[in-house]
Amino acid sequence: MNSNRHVLGLSGGRDSAALAIYMRQRYPEIDVEYFFTDTGKELPEVYDYLTRLEGYLGKPIRRLNPDRDFDFWLKSYKNYLPSAQSRWCTKQLKLKPFEKWAREYLEAGDTVISYVAIRSDEEYREGYQSNKDKLLVRLPFKEASIDKSGVIEILEGSGLGLPAYYDWRTRSGCTFCFFQQKIEWVRLRERHPEAFEEAKLYEKSAIEHGSPFTWSQGESLSDLEQPERQAQIREEHERRLERAKARLQSNPLRPRQTVDLDDVYGGAAKACLTCHK
Template structure:
């Protein structure tokens, strides 16, 4: 008896998953991959623009998985407590849950589903979506092929896509108010998308008023972070980190342009959510 198969690849709006989509299209054209994006409704506009360009390259639509209940609904369910590194309910409810709802009927019918995840060859394996269903199989093509960060950049350049535009100021996809953002990213969000920043401030104030122990940015509120002297301090600290990192970095002779520095290269690796940031 032939088992029906389905191949899926989740896009975050970030660099690595986009490169994996290109890689699968170029190297495995015989595999019919369905590309999907789980839309929280709180994404950067640059993310939607990049997904549109990626659709053009792939020559097929990206399946949009919209959570049936939005961020505001779940915020109430969690007693107005903000999501945090310790309690990542946003990823669980707005990213993983819609995916589970989508694939559950197919898995229950006995379909074998292959899910392709963009863990690079230069990364330690970080567990992403895990399932108790033995017919949901996670595949790591970049890991198997030894494709690293430079390889990802080459794939995107070769496809004419380049990096998402938000890489000029922030090196992670995800919600506008993602708590994994470094303080310099909050400052840049305030400067580039002031309406989104003000929305984040409103959510934070409401959460604190309801007794939430968390603020979006560790150790200070967004109100405190926006004070001119604090903004100046954050920018100066970032410039010092940038200068130190550039002094330590070895130029890559295989790339004429310098590789973009990830925020995490400057501030330390964060254990980010794969569903949001790959």
């Protein structure tokens, strides 16, 4: 007998965690299968947060690992780094493992309903576009008019709170995500110097093989980490942060509005939906 399979992908980030909590609280009758597609290059804070989330949900989060790792695909793409123009990392390390997993259900005749954490204040974003009749996408936050403030309320109300890396970064996913702002690269070097050094090695090899891309637009990580350049990046970030705070409208119903890096740089629209939720 065919059935419906309800799945929800977690990135280790704020929005998808809030959606998992929301589904458990509002729709306890739905047996949701939670999954995380592991690139093998995630921040330690991501794994810690997923473990805590498992405790709250009371069920395991399935780890989907790609058949081949980042190094394999980097070589396959002629040592060209992934970029906003060529997001092969998302395709090979995130989407394909999910599609392979979902295909098992679809081939058995089941309908797969995927819940995606796109908020009501993200009009510019679309969910995973399925070309399968029995792979359906649902957007509960849009349907319930839940925005960023609502997401934060869900996380705080559950006691889970935000992932620890939100203290210094808003990008979940790979340590060397090319969507990072320059201030996030500076902070990555501070918090996880070994990951920064690994990213530098990948970049050096890619440049030697003719890659037109560096991890951070317009400059190499070796240039970015120079003390005087780091000081410039910090100063520019502080100026942007003050401007973002000044733009934030006072809302008496939500006095604890926060400013994150997407507010400062307006980069959410450009971010990778699969990794940054």
